[in-house]
Amino acid sequence: LAKLSGFSPIITTASLKHSEYLESLGATHVVDRNLPSSELTERIGEITSASIEVIYDAVSTAETQKLGYKLLAEGGQLVVVLDPAVHQVKGKGIRSVAGVFTLPHTRDLGVQLYSTLHELLVLGFLKPNRLEILSGGLRGIVKGLERLKADQVSGVKLISRPQETVEISSEDTSLTF
Numbered sequence: 001l002a003k004l005s006g007f008s009p010i011i012t013t014a015s016l017k018h019s020e021y022l023e024s025l026g027a028t029h030v031v032d033r034n035l036p037s038s039e040l041t042e043r044i045g046e047i048t049s050a051s052i053e054v055i056y057d058a059v060s061t062a063e064t065q066k067l068g069y070k071l072l073a074e075g076g077q078l079v080v081v082l083d084p085a086v087h088q089v090k091g092k093g094i095r096s097v098a099g100v101f102t103l104p105h106t107r108d109l110g111v112q113l114y115s116t117l118h119e120l121l122v123l124g125f126l127k128p129n130r131l132e133i134l135s136g137g138l139r140g141i142v143k144g145l146e147r148l149k150a151d152q153v154s155g156v157k158l159i160s161r162p163q164e165t166v167e168i169s170s171e172d173t174s175l176t177f
Helices: 016-025 037-047 062-071 107-122 139-149
Strands: 011-014 029-032 054-057 077-080 093-096 131-134 157-160
Touching (some): 011 037, 037 062
Parallel strands (some): 011 029, 131 157
């Protein structure tokens, strides 16, 4: 959406093994998410001398929000997907967003987006997330969570299909959390 909206450069932080995929989505630069804040700031300065007016923080931890807010230009906006964790100062904004189009103030945007969604997908302007379907229905969630804890999932969304769950008995311990 950033590219479609005319933003440039589009700098993202991620695991570098996903650079090619992220560039196919419209990123102009991929910076290693594991860099210390000072090196990340330096790297972004090497990429662009332009003021950074918008930062979309899809992670939105306190740490990522603080760094994003620090990088933000006067008059810029930090957009977060979780509750704001930084103190807003005069001249810099912070907005919390969610993909909910049933609220009165988001309904018109939702109607507009969904009316063109099929066309945007067909034309390749929007691309769905890469995903991995977990086998075993609800049982697959346990294994998926274990893989997440072991940092064995990267660049995909894990999907469970509850309807694929075989009968669960009261003696079944594989679903104990």
